[in-house]
Amino acid sequence: MCGIVGIAGFMPVNQSIYDALTVLQHRGQDAAGIVTIDALNCFRLRKANGLVKDVFEARHMQRLQGNMGIGHVRYPTAGSSSASEAQPFYVNSPFGITLAHNGNLTNAHELRTKLFDKGRRHINTTSDSEILLNIFASELDRFPDYPLEADNIFAAVAATHQQIRGAYAVVGMIIGHGLVAFRDPNGIRPLVIGKRTLADGRNEYMVASESVALDTLGFEFLRDVAPGEAVYITEKGQLFTRQCAENPQNHPCLFEYVYFARPDSFIDKVSVYSARVRMGQKLGEKIAREWEDLDIDVVIPIPETSCDIALEIARILNLPYRQGFVKNRYVGRTFIMPGQQVRRKSVRRKLNANRAEFRDKNVLLVDDSIVRGTTSEQIVEMAREAGARNVYLASAAPEIRFPNVYGIDMPSATELIAHGREVDEIRTLIGADALIFQDLSDLEQAVREDNPDIAQFESSVFNGIYVTKDVDQRYLDYLESLRNDDAKAVRMQNEVENLEMYNEG
Ligand SMILES: O=P(O)(O)OC[C@H]1O[C@H](OP(=O)(O)OP(=O)(O)O)[C@H](O)[C@@H]1O
Ligand SMILES: NC(=O)CC[C@H](N)C(=O)O
Numbered sequence: 001m002c003g004i005v006g007i008a009g010f011m012p013v014n015q016s017i018y019d020a021l022t023v024l025q026h027r028g029q030d031a032a033g034i035v036t037i038d039a040l041n042c043f044r045l046r047k048a049n050g051l052v053k054d055v056f057e058a059r060h061m062q063r064l065q066g067n068m069g070i071g072h073v074r075y076p077t078a079g080s081s082s083a084s085e086a087q088p089f090y091v092n093s094p095f096g097i098t099l100a101h102n103g104n105l106t107n108a109h110e111l112r113t114k115l116f117d118k119g120r121r122h123i124n125t126t127s128d129s130e131i132l133l134n135i136f137a138s139e140l141d142r143f144p145d146y147p148l149e150a151d152n153i154f155a156a157v158a159a160t161h162q163q164i165r166g167a168y169a170v171v172g173m174i175i176g177h178g179l180v181a182f183r184d185p186n187g188i189r190p191l192v193i194g195k196r197t198l199a200d201g202r203n204e205y206m207v208a209s210e211s212v213a214l215d216t217l218g219f220e221f222l223r224d225v226a227p228g229e230a231v232y233i234t235e236k237g238q239l240f241t242r243q244c245a246e247n248p249q250n251h252p253c254l255f256e257y258v259y260f261a262r263p264d265s266f267i268d269k270v271s272v273y274s275a276r277v278r279m280g281q282k283l284g285e286k287i288a289r290e291w292e293d294l295d296i297d298v299v300i301p302i303p304e305t306s307c308d309i310a311l312e313i314a315r316i317l318n319l320p321y322r323q324g325f326v327k328n329r330y331v332g333r334t335f336i337m338p339g340q341q342v343r344r345k346s347v348r349r350k351l352n353a354n355r356a357e358f359r360d361k362n363v364l365l366v367d368d369s370i371v372r373g374t375t376s377e378q379i380v381e382m383a384r385e386a387g388a389r390n391v392y393l394a395s396a397a398p399e400i401r402f403p404n405v406y407g408i409d410m411p412s413a414t415e416l417i418a419h420g421r422e423v424d425e426i427r428t429l430i431g432a433d434a435l436i437f438q439d440l441s442d443l444e445q446a447v448r449e450d451n452p453d454i455a456q457f458e459s460s461v462f463n464g465i466y467v468t469k470d471v472d473q474r475y476l477d478y479l480e481s482l483r484n485d486d487a488k489a490v491r492m493q494n495e496v497e498n499l500e501m502y503n504e505g
């Protein structure tokens with residue numbers, strides 16, 4: 001899903017960006033990067049594969065000098081997992097630009113050809129984000145003057161919107177100018193802006209994927225960046241904002257609320273935590289309605305994301321809530337790990353059953369979502385091994401039957417356990433005694449309650465409706481051939497680690 005952050009301030013930003021990335025780590029565990037602009041107006045870059053705490057050592061932090069910078073944590077959804085595709089990306093013309101991106105472009109292939117044929121620009125990686133950067137750079141290049149005016153920068157964003165399709169929340173820096181951030185015209189991926197006022201009255205600004213990053217760094221949340229909107233903060237700290245899309249719509253990704261975002265974040269005016277509690281309430285009511293005859297003894301979450309949901313289900317059903325599984329806090333999120341083998345292995349490394357909570361009991365296990373079924377299959381087995389009599393499973397998200405093309409790595413329908421299957425077939429595969437899914441309308445209502453202005457969510461993984469309207473079966477087949485687990489494994493063997501810009505080693 002990737003996390004992005006940018007700070008335009010008057011004090012060194014290296015530590016603040018590092019701290020923000022640790023708070024956004026749940027959005028991407030594969031690679032991390034920071035770029036700053038130093039006193040000589042040069043970019044300083046450090047990026048590599050790994051978690052934030054492993055990528056940045058003291059020596060890197062010392063070299064990441066400057067009062068403006070951007071950062072990224074990566075969960076790959078395009079290209080490869082190579083360090084050369086870690087972000088931010090750099091291009092030297094015009095002026096020198098770096099950029100970090102959360103999301104996924106659906107027309108990357110055509111844009112790559114167009115950039116080479118018409119723009120004479122070579123893209124050296126298989127990343128869609130490098131393409132996005134070069135499209136933006138080409139558009140900035142159309143203005144002959146230096147420095148560019150805010151109007152020019154917004155015009156370049158508007159022209160970029162017209163060419164690229166898909167989902168994107170972007171933060172970038174232009175040498176001699178400042179920090180730019182923008183969000184796709186459907187607002188699929190989240191982006192917020194905050195402000196911190198210094199003792200001398202000057203304002204520092206920060207943009208980030210989630211509001212929790214602002215909270216942690218003492219920035220006051222100003223608002224969500226609107227779909228299609230761009231934000232420009234000059235080197236001197238002046239803030240400009242402009243709507244740059246012709247027909248912006250608010251279609252936030254529903255899966256952010258289910259799984260990706262941290263519960264203490266607000267996305268598009270919706271508290272992720274409250275939305276999850278309401279998911280629990282609605283699912284609890286459905287269980288009470290449909291499973292009257294099931295004799296449940298205890299409600300057990302599958303840590304970590306489902307905990308808030310399961311607690312509310314237990315309250316609605318008037319049953320005890322117990323931590324039947326203990327999570328190893330040193331193992332990250334399994335769903336965003338690359339490759340099915342590593343995901344499979346990680347479930348048992350991550351979760352262990354508390355036998356006392358299972359022995360001779362009918363247990364209701366609750367997860368936020370069932371995607372490939374990797375977690376639930378093994379968890380049901382573990383519950384039985386721990387002595388459970390009957391194992392029931394409830395998912396706070398409906399059946400996930402369609403691929404995601406907007407920044408969640410679910411490129412292949414056949415890898416989804418619910419694809420082409422009815423609930424009972426899924427139940428058999430998972431090995432549960434009963435299985436229940438949330439209804440899509442209930443899930444949408446649970447989220448919408450905080451912000452009734454969201455008319456339509458980006459819910460494609462549940463209903464197959466792609467809000468950018470450019471996704472057809474041909475594209476889905478192409479994506480599947482490019483990114484299914486086998487194709488990725490082959491690509492991993494041929495990875496090259498060429499970085500295009502000096503990397504603080
Ligand atoms: O059906 P699957 O393909 O297994 O995917 C779904 C599971 O993956 C996620 O957990 P994850 O371990 O990534 O993170 P969490 O600790 O935040 O729950 C999610 O919360 C589900 O438990
Ligand atoms: N999950 C994301 O947002 C990924 C961003 C970008 N498509 C990449 O693969 O690096």
Ligand SMILES: [Mg+2]
Binds near residue numbers: 305368375
């Ligand atoms: Mg989970």
